[in-house]
Amino acid sequence: MTTRRPIIYVVDDDISVCRALALLLKSHDFHVETFTSAKDFLASKHPKVPSCLVLDLRLRHTNGLVLQETMTTQGLTIPIIFISGHGDIPKSVKAMKGGAVDFLPKPFTDKELLDAIDRAITKNKIQNKEQSEIAKIKRRIKTLSPRELEVFRLVASGMLSKQIAYKRGTALQTIKVHRSRVMQKMQAKTVTELIHFAQKAGLISSKK
Amino acid sequence: MKNKSKMKTAMKKDIRTKRKPRTLKKSKKSSSVSGQKKAKKSVSEKGNRNVERSRLKRQVSDLGKNRNHLRDTVHQQADELKIKNGQIKKWADKERLAEEQIHIRTKAMDSTADGIFIIDAQKKDFPIIYSNQSFQTMTGYAKKDILGRNYFLLYGADADPRIAKEIKNTLRQEKSFYGEMLNFRKNGEKYWNYLRIAPVRDASGVVTHYVGIQTDVTLMRQRDFEIKEQREELLHVTRVGKLSEFVSSLAHEISQPLTAILSYAQAAQRILAGPPTEQAERELQLQEILQYIVNDDQRASEVIRRLRALLKKSDPEFRPIDMNELINETVVLMTTDVTVRNKVIKTQLHSKLPLIRGDRIQLQQVLLNLISNSLDAMESNHESRELVIRTFCKGPKTIMVEVKDSGCGIPEQNMEKLFRHFFTSKPEGLGMGLSISRSIIEAHGGRLEAKNNPDGGATFYFTVPLMKRANARTKDRSL
Numbered sequence: 047m048t049t050r051r052p053i054i055y056v057v058d059d060d061i062s063v064c065r066a067l068a069l070l071l072k073s074h075d076f077h078v079e080t081f082t083s084a085k086d087f088l089a090s091k092h093p094k095v096p097s098c099l100v101l102d103l104r105l106r107h108t109n110g111l112v113l114q115e116t117m118t119t120q121g122l123t124i125p126i127i128f129i130s131g132h133g134d135i136p137k138s139v140k141a142m143k144g145g146a147v148d149f150l151p152k153p154f155t156d157k158e159l160l161d162a163i164d165r166a167i168t169k170n171k172i173q174n175k176e177q178s179e180i181a182k183i184k185r186r187i188k189t190l191s192p193r194e195l196e197v198f199r200l201v202a203s204g205m206l207s208k209q210i211a212y213k214r215g216t217a218l219q220t221i222k223v224h225r226s227r228v229m230q231k232m233q234a235k236t237v238t239e240l241i242h243f244a245q246k247a248g249l250i251s252s253k254k
Numbered sequence: 255m256k257n258k259s260k261m262k263t264a265m266k267k268d269i270r271t272k273r274k275p276r277t278l279k280k281s282k283k284s285s286s287v288s289g290q291k292k293a294k295k296s297v298s299e300k301g302n303r304n305v306e307r308s309r310l311k312r313q314v315s316d317l318g319k320n321r322n323h324l325r326d327t328v329h330q331q332a333d334e335l336k337i338k339n340g341q342i343k344k345w346a347d348k349e350r351l352a353e354e355q356i357h358i359r360t361k362a363m364d365s366t367a368d369g370i371f372i373i374d375a376q377k378k379d380f381p382i383i384y385s386n387q388s389f390q391t392m393t394g395y396a397k398k399d400i401l402g403r404n405y406f407l408l409y410g411a412d413a414d415p416r417i418a419k420e421i422k423n424t425l426r427q428e429k430s431f432y433g434e435m436l437n438f439r440k441n442g443e444k445y446w447n448y449l450r451i452a453p454v455r456d457a458s459g460v461v462t463h464y465v466g467i468q469t470d471v472t473l474m475r476q477r478d479f480e481i482k483e484q485r486e487e488l489l490h491v492t493r494v495g496k497l498s499e500f501v502s503s504l505a506h507e508i509s510q511p512l513t514a515i516l517s518y519a520q521a522a523q524r525i526l527a528g529p530p531t532e533q534a535e536r537e538l539q540l541q542e543i544l545q546y547i548v549n550d551d552q553r554a555s556e557v558i559r560r561l562r563a564l565l566k567k568s569d570p571e572f573r574p575i576d577m578n579e580l581i582n583e584t585v586v587l588m589t590t591d592v593t594v595r596n597k598v599i600k601t602q603l604h605s606k607l608p609l610i611r612g613d614r615i616q617l618q619q620v621l622l623n624l625i626s627n628s629l630d631a632m633e634s635n636h637e638s639r640e641l642v643i644r645t646f647c648k649g650p651k652t653i654m655v656e657v658k659d660s661g662c663g664i665p666e667q668n669m670e671k672l673f674r675h676f677f678t679s680k681p682e683g684l685g686m687g688l689s690i691s692r693s694i695i696e697a698h699g700g701r702l703e704a705k706n707n708p709d710g711g712a713t714f715y716f717t718v719p720l721m722k723r724a725n726a727r728t729k730d731r732s733l
Contacts, residue, residue, distance in 0.1 A: 060510045060514070062510070062511065062514040062546065062549070062550055062553075063510055063513050063514045063517075065514070065546065066513070066514040066515070066516075066517035066518045066521070066546065066550075067517050069517065069518060069521040069543060070517040070518075070520055070521040070524070072521075073521045073524035073525055073528065074524065104506060129513070131505055131506035131507075131508075131509035131510060131513075151509075152509035152510070152512065152513040153509055153512040153513040153515075153516045154513065154516070155516065155520065156516075156517065156520040156521075156524070159517075
């Protein structure tokens with residue numbers, strides 16, 4: 047039960063702000079972890095539960111935007127809510143472009159913060175779901191034989207069985223057998239679904 | 255050793271020659287004795303013989319005396335020679351020691367981090383005849399570039415010629431010079447040089463050389479600048495109008511505790527509204543939160559208290575002011591800034607400028623603003639270095655102050671907007687300086703205007719009316 051409780055990370059170099067936000071969020075039944083430096087946050091463990099990061103734009107040795115970039119390069123997908131003491135517009139624009147969920151100028155009310163956290167957690171849940179789905183598809187793809195994988199690619203790119211057979215110089219019947227095995231292994235009910243899987247796994251580009 | 259044995263043989267020779275006269279005398283004596291024997295035979299008088307004997311006795315004793323004297327002389331001379339021999343040995347030792355000392359001194363001179371050089375004062379163009387290793391490192395010139403050249407040729411073309419002149423004048427008067435100045439290495443790199451030059455006199459008091467020591471004080475200067483800058487930052491922030499950075503950091507400092515307070519308070523509300531936990535525990539929690547709120551409130555108050563102290567501004571105090579004095583003070587205040595930018599402020603102050611009535615701080619704010627604007631205008635142009643501040647009487651009832659730069663001038667289309675609020679041509683500017691300055695001058699009953707100079711650059715000038723009534727006095731000052 048406790049593992050499913052969302053984690054809210056707070057990174058602010060001001061210890062009092064950290065403490066106050068922790069108290070506030072704990073009173074709202076969140077699991078809160080506070081850090082006074084970006085380094086400590088990166089060094090900590092981030093369990094796979096819905097979570098979000100409340101991040102001060104101005105930190106002592108670095109700034110929130112740098113941490114945001116580091117997280118992106120490290121593949122740490124936790125939605126960020128930026129908080130800032132000065133309503134710095136250029137920085138907030140940059141933050142939002144970098145994928146921040148919200149930007150709250152200090153001081154903010156509990157409602158503003160909770161709403162933002164709500165949005166961030168929802169986003170994170172979707173992200174996590176998406177990620178686990180992609181992982182599932184990738185696992186299934188691994189069970190395909192090389193020939194099945196090739197047929198999968200060609201089907202996903204929109205070719206008919208006849209076209210594939212002609213291109214490969216194989217009997218239509220053989221292709222049909224491969225194809226049904228691909229459908230089976232990928233657990234796809236329709237061709238549309240199969241194409242969708244291929245897109246998610248990055249086998250074909252989502253455009254066109 | 256060789257010398258010693260030579261000396262001995264020389265001595266022996268000497269002794270031999272000294273003995274010669276003694277043998278001569280002996281032969282004389284024997285001849286005279288034989289002569290007397292002949293006389294004895296012919297005269298054969300007893301009395302005569304007696305006389306002869308006593309005379310001979312006397313002669314023998316005289317000879318003995320002479321011999322003793324000669325022996326003493328020889329001994330004495332031998333002793334003298336011994337002493338001389340010792341002296342020569344001592345001289346040789348001394349010379350060796352002196353050589354060693356010179357060697358150590360040269361080494362020491364080369365080991366010190368200070369640049370040391372010696373100038374020949376008796377040649378007309380004062381050439382350098384010695385320089386140590388550090389001098390070469392500091393100036394960036396090789397020894398062959400230095401020796402024989404005049405010190406000022408190594409001084410850097412961009413260095414302030416006035417200081418060079420000052421040094422020359424001091425040296426011509428045979429006095430010591432010391433001072434700190436901006437110099438340039440051979441590669442053009444700037445360094446702060448703490449230079450001391452002292453005359454070296456010979457026994458008769460004539461200056462034969464100058465010895466110079468220079469220390470690279472760039473790092474120290476930088477540290478000084480940093481401290482000074484921090485100290486002056488406040489001044490600039492409040493008076494020159496660089497407020498934006500300050501306001502931004504202030505906003506951050508206040509919003510931190512405010513954020514915390516709000517969150518603490520709302521957490522407390524939440525706890526109160528939540529399901530009733532154990533009474534005692536809840537109370538403890540709330541007490542803790544309240545204490546945090548008090549702490550952060552004090553933190554915010556402290557920021558505001560500091561801000562108030564910073565911006566503390568009593569109503570303008572109108573007092574008698576000597577504008578020249580205020581200008582001199584302000585120029586001193588800007589010295590660091592001016593030096594760093596490699597510019598020069600010249601003042602042409604009317605020596606009998608009447609007093610005016612005004613607020614010292616406010617008028618200084620205007621001066622600082624005009625000076626720093628002018629410096630900004632000259633920033634990009636290395637050719638233009640000079641900023642001239644003039645004061646003079648404008649009619650019987652006002653004085654005028656001019657700040658004239660040789661900068662980029664004011665584009666015609668900006669002339670009109672110059673004194674408007676928020677008009678600025680600087681990327682970092684707020685557009686407040688000139689508008690505030692104008693309102694200050696107007697509050698003093700004067701006018702602040704600007705014009706472009708015919709020979710380039712711009713001049714900002716303002717008038718201030720003289721102090722009224724009988725207590726207005728003029729202040730004499732010789733410049």
